[in-house]
Amino acid sequence: MPDLFDKFQPLIDQYEGLMASGLRDPFHLQMDEILSPTRAVVNGREIILVGTYNYMGMTFDPDVIEAGQKALAEFGAGTTGSRVLNGTFQGHAECEAALRDFYDMEHAMVFSTGYQANLGLMSAIAGRGDYIVLDADSHASIYDGCAMGNADIVRFKHNDVADLEKRLKRIPDGAGVLVVLEGVYSMVGDIAPLKEMVAVAKAAGAMIAVDEAHAMGFFGEHGRGVFEQAGVEDDVDFVVGTFSKSVGTVGGFIVSNHPKFEVLRFVARPYVYTASLPPAVVACSAASIRKLKYAHNKRAHLWEASRHLHKSLREAGFTLGTETAESAIIAVKMPDQETSAKMWTALIEEGVYVNMVPPQATPGLHLLRCSLCADHTSAQVEEIIARFKRAAATAGLPLKA
Incomplete structure (x- = not known):
């Protein structure tokens, strides 16, 4: 009888090969101390954090910390229950x-993670005979939510308006249809x-x-996301x-103006069957x-910093995922996994932390992903x-002239 882990052997071999070469492990880095939204200590050395998604630097905001400490003292460490049972405290309603x-x-409906918010909406809203039409580069949580449900799934080419229109025209008349888009796509930041x-x-x-996971806070006049900036809120x-x-913090949510929205609290399984967020988390x-x-x-400073970093890395000869700084994510393309x-x-070693994207997340692409913070x-x-320039020389990365 085969070992059920055999199907992962190519990935295991790739990982072990990288570690055998004496390189650091990019997937098990331990942050020994967090000094601020932009600085941490790793192995006794201070590093600049350039890959945390802490876009607005709110993790150390004094008002946020004070709210969490107060809720922890008044309501305890956890809820020990689902939102539909004993897990809705005053703080959840306030959030x-x-x-x-x-x-x-x-x-508004708060979930225990952003992953579960997509899982809950996609699996509940469209059923047998319905269609979910989604961008081919959609996040794993969107795909997994679709897999949980019974709807037919139709993919269109990434950010291709004409292909979306073509796919929609092929759907049978009378079928229910949900089109799923993302404001910012997290791999290259487009x-x-x-x-x-x-x-x-x-x-x-x-x-x-x-899905405005990577746009909330700094896109649009009020920071609502790309949909606000594009003027399609209604x-x-x-x-x-x-x-x-x-x-x-941690958690996820869905907001809507649909008059029947509240029924999702009874039919979205990742909401119904999961313990709710701790009081301190929802207060923060x-x-x-x-x-x-x-x-x-903060929004203005983050945009200024992102545009400057993108422009400077491109001028230094690095190959980037986007032509201009479209978001606070700046993806640097690498020629192969070893490089x-x-x-x-x-x-x-230079004191900069970025995300090395796992190969299974971006088939055909090898990325080092930077994300800046307003701080x-x-x-x-x-x-x-x-x-970055010194690291490229050390790694033997050829830069464009």
Whole structure:
């Protein structure tokens, strides 16, 4: 009888090969101490964090920390129950109220993770005979939510408006349709042409969900996301997001104006059958969300820093995932997995942490993914650029002239 782990052997061999070469392990790095949203201690050395998704630097905000400490003292460490049983405390209701205000929507539903928010919506909203139409580069949580449900799944080419329109025209008349888009795609940091895609989806009579996990906080006038910036707020049926990026905590949510939205609390299994977030987490999240609405200066600084880092790395000869800085994610392309690991190790030695993207996440692409924070100073950004150049020389990475 075969070992059920045999199917993973190629991945095991690849990982062991990298480790045998004497390189650092990019997937088990331990942060010994977190000094700030942009600095940490690893193996006794201070490093600059350039890969945490802490876009707005809210993890150390004094008001956020104070709210969490107060809730911990007053409500305890956990809820020990699902939201539909004993797991809805005052803080959960306040967190959903903060979301409704932030997005100016009628309904908000908080999940224990962002992954579960997508899992819950995709698996519950479309059933047998319905269709979910999604971008080929959609996040794993979207695909997994689709796999949990009984709807037919149709993929269209990444960010291709014409292909979306073509796929929608092939769906049988009378079928229920949900089009799933993302504001910012997390692998290379490119944004969706939401204005055009939403128009095509609405013309086809489809409902629309937009995942704004990597856009909440710094896209749009109020930081609501790409859908706000694109001016399609009134045409989007669901917005899905996470607390683990700009909000700086953990958790997920869906907001909507649909009059029947509240029924999802009874049919979304990842909501019904999961323990709710601890009181301290929802208190921190609510405090953070309230501040993000007015974080105009932070948004402006993050955009300035992201554009400067993108421009400087490109001018230094690095190959990037996007032509311009479309978001706070700057993906640096590597020629192969070995070079990627060498460059990642060289950056750690230089005191810079970035994400080395696992090969299964981006088939055919080898990426070192940077994500900036609104708390990165101009001096830190200049240091990141200088250390990237030195790391490339150490790793033997050829740069474009």
